[in-house]
Amino acid sequence: MKRLLMSWGQSLCVGAVAAAVLTVGLSFSVNAGDDPIASRKAMMQTVKAATKLSVGMVKGERPFDPAVAELAVRAMNTAASGVVxxxxxSSKTGGKTTASPKIWEDMAGFKAxxxxxxxxTAKAVKxxxxxxxxxxxxxxxxxKNCKGCHQEYRVKKKK
Structure with a gap:
């Protein structure tokens, strides 16, 4: 029974990450002119969910599953490749965003x-x-990339 529950739980995790990957894919299909703020937020939420899942495996809070780990970091990689x-x-202002104006002032640095x-993340996939x-x-x-980018290119959220 325990094995059945573990398999079910792992399947649920894979399903959640697969849904996140699908969200990223759908976000890419949206034209950036339609709602770029919503699109990039969806991608970053995918990164957040995939990170949380991966952290659980890294900390030993959930069993390591190579398929789940690969899918999670693949979602992060997909977001990283297209979020720029x-x-x-036109998305510098308007909408609820924590994107710092520095992104547009230093687009080359942000893209780097x-x-x-x-x-x-591609290395982590492998x-x-x-x-x-x-x-x-x-x-x-x-x-480690997350902290550096957030410190430089993200406005701190007001509590």
């Missing part, structure tokens, strides 16, 4: 940080097949 397309000049995140220890190292390197 959802920061047109996202390219590094994309490269590091590392997932090599076991929990390899994944932990690669995932850790990928998530």
């Amino acid at each position: 397309n959802f920061f047109p000049e 940080k996202m390219a590094k995140f994309e490269a590091d 590392a997932a097949a090599n076991g929990a220890d390899a994944f932990k190292v690669a995932f850790g390197a990928a998530t």
